[in-house]
Amino acid sequence: MRCKWFCIVILAIFAVGFIACGGSDDEVETSPAKTTPTSTTETTEPVVEEPVEELPDVNFGAERAAITAFLVSYDAAVNAGKRTTKPDELMAHWVDRPGVFFAHSLFGAAINSKSYKKIWTTWAGLFKRQLHRAHQITAEDIGIDARGEKATITGRLQLLNQPIPIALGLEKDAEGDWKIWAADYGDQGLIKKIKTLQ
Numbered sequence: 001m002r003c004k005w006f007c008i009v010i011l012a013i014f015a016v017g018f019i020a021c022g023g024s025d026d027e028v029e030t031s032p033a034k035t036t037p038t039s040t041t042e043t044t045e046p047v048v049e050e051p052v053e054e055l056p057d058v059n060f061g062a063e064r065a066a067i068t069a070f071l072v073s074y075d076a077a078v079n080a081g082k083r084t085t086k087p088d089e090l091m092a093h094w095v096d097r098p099g100v101f102f103a104h105s106l107f108g109a110a111i112n113s114k115s116y117k118k119i120w121t122t123w124a125g126l127f128k129r130q131l132h133r134a135h136q137i138t139a140e141d142i143g144i145d146a147r148g149e150k151a152t153i154t155g156r157l158q159l160l161n162q163p164i165p166i167a168l169g170l171e172k173d174a175e176g177d178w179k180i181w182a183a184d185y186g187d188q189g190l191i192k193k194i195k196t197l198q
């Protein structure tokens with residue numbers, strides 16, 4: 001019992017010591033800020049305001065319709081692989097620039113083609129082996145940026161009787177036509193979704 005009281009007293013002393021060592025209430029003197037005298041002469045330079053960049057008026061309904069028509073054309077180009085082994089018609093739907101990619105799986109193995117040439121080669125291999133099946137994308141969400149220059153599509157790709165999730169990243173080319181810059185067959189979260197501002 002004696003040891004118990006001894007421990008309580010020691011703990012109380014430590015607690016009081018920690019509380020006492022906390023912050024100090026002493027006010028710290030601050031020196032007044034030094035100011036430099038300013039000239040009293042006025043300059044009459046004109047104030048030039050930087051122009052505020054205005055967003056273009058985007059007809060989101062028309063852009064959605066154009067994207068939907070683009071998807072129909074893309075599906076037709078993929079399905080044309082039954083007649084050819086060269087994906088030239090299909091690749092006309094892709095933008096040819098650095099940073100493009102096509103992610104999909106083949107027999108359970110994840111494949112990421114990260115250049116226009118590699119994407120062309122991947123589709124050529126799929127066409128040659130007739131592994132592309134019947135291709136039909138159903139868009140569930142189309143997001144268009146405020147400028148109407150970039151878009152994302154999320155939806156389902158119907159392959160035979162098995163739908164798989166899909167995400168596409170689109171951008172407009174120099175002619176103002178929609179082109180694919182990223183395709184994520186399986187929607188593995190590789191494409192950041194765009195929310196349409198209306």
